[in-house]
Structures are given as C-alpha cells and as structure tokens.
Amino acid sequence: MVAPQCAKCVDRKCYVEEWSSEKLPGFCPMRDKPEVIDAAMERYESGDRDLYVNSTITEQRAYQMVRGRVMAVRPRMLEVIKFSEMMGWNRLGVAFCVGLAEEARRVVEILEGAGFDVCSVCCKCGSVDKTWWGISGEDKIATVRGSSEAFEAGCNPIVQAEVLNSESTELNVIVGLCIGHDIQFTECSEAPVTTLIVKDRVTGHNPLAALYSGYHHPRLWREEET
Numbered sequence: 001m002v003a004p005q006c007a008k009c010v011d012r013k014c015y016v017e018e019w020s021s022e023k024l025p026g027f028c029p030m031r032d033k034p035e036v037i038d039a040a041m042e043r044y045e046s047g048d049r050d051l052y053v054n055s056t057i058t059e060q061r062a063y064q065m066v067r068g069r070v071m072a073v074r075p076r077m078l079e080v081i082k083f084s085e086m087m088g089w090n091r092l093g094v095a096f097c098v099g100l101a102e103e104a105r106r107v108v109e110i111l112e113g114a115g116f117d118v119c120s121v122c123c124k125c126g127s128v129d130k131t132w133w134g135i136s137g138e139d140k141i142a143t144v145r146g147s148s149e150a151f152e153a154g155c156n157p158i159v160q161a162e163v164l165n166s167e168s169t170e171l172n173v174i175v176g177l178c179i180g181h182d183i184q185f186t187e188c189s190e191a192p193v194t195t196l197i198v199k200d201r202v203t204g205h206n207p208l209a210a211l212y213s214g215y216h217h218p219r220l221w222r223e224e225e226t
C-alpha cells in the first residue's frame, strides 16, 4: 500500500472524464484503494443527500457569466446565507473568539439582516481561569507580559457548543476559534459546523498569506528555532 499523495499529483486525471488505471500515479488512491472509494460512494446512498446536493448547487451558484467571462460572484459570507436557506435552516449559532468580537458582531448583524434567528457565544463564556484545566501560570499569555498570577479566562469550546446545543441551532458557524478549540467545538456541537473565519493571528486571519509571502515562509520559522 502506498500512502495517497494527491497534493503531489501533476496530471490530476480524476478531474477529467477519460482516465485509465495504468496512467494514474502510483500514489493515486483511485489506483490503490478502489474498494475504499466504492464503499465511500455507498455512504451517499444512505446519508443525508440534501447536504451534498445543496453544497454542489451552491458551488455552481458561486459563478456567473460577467461580461463574457465566468466569474466568482459570492463571498463565503453570502454562501453561508444561501446554503442555509437551501437547507431550510433558520436558527444559526455563531461560536466566536473574543479576539474577533467585533467581526462576530458584524457576522451576526448580517445573518440577522438576512432573516435568520442567530445565537452567539464567546469563547470565554463560563469565565473560568486557565488554571482550572491544570494550565500553569507560565503557560498563560499573561506571562508574556510578566504577570503569570493574573486571572486569565480560558477558551471554552465545550461550553460554547453546549450553550448552542441548548438553543437547538441548526448550523453553527465558527468565527476565529483557536486551533484545537475549533476541533473540540466541532466534536461537541450537535449541529453541523462550518468555519467562516479561521484564526491566524499573524496574517489577518488569512493563512494563505503564509504560502505566498517570503516573510511568513516556513523556512524562516526553522531559522528562528535554531
């Protein structure tokens, strides 16, 4: 068995209609794992087909012919709205990071303006000091400022999820939760979860910038560590 390496594939034969197994690269899952793919396809038969179909229609609606060119016309914020409408979801939750409270306020305003009932929960909800989880003073952010004894509310993704669960939200939207906290929130949310904003403190919440800018290149991080 060879580990799948689609990110290293040059031809991407899966993207065209005509392909044959012998022309696929050795690391291609279509070559090495056809039984896994067949079993996965069966899950669409038994699962929630609406979710898939509406996602794919939303994907198509992202484009329009503008002055003779196919152009992308919907920002993700609008896609959240349109997709939720298609799914018949009316009650939405927003789980946000305290560092993006202003952005969360605007997200809620836009969703409410589009006609949704919206509940929102801040990551610090519960107001529990980080030491409750066994995190030492030296691992508090306050230590960077030299005050490890200061109260520092921990992010609380399980509380965020349970508060939204108690409101029976139909979709929960992540606005800038920390890495790891976003995973725990997703695990505990009863409603499906989508990420509108991924936290990246350095790049204005745009992780792609680290791929495009030499100033953020991983090579520099390695140099910093040595």
Ligand code: SF4
Residues within 6 Å of the ligand: 005, 006, 007, 009, 010, 011, 012, 013, 014, 015, 024, 025, 027, 028, 029, 030
């Ligand atoms: S599925 Fe196969 S052909 Fe498609 S990107 Fe992956 S390796 Fe390439």
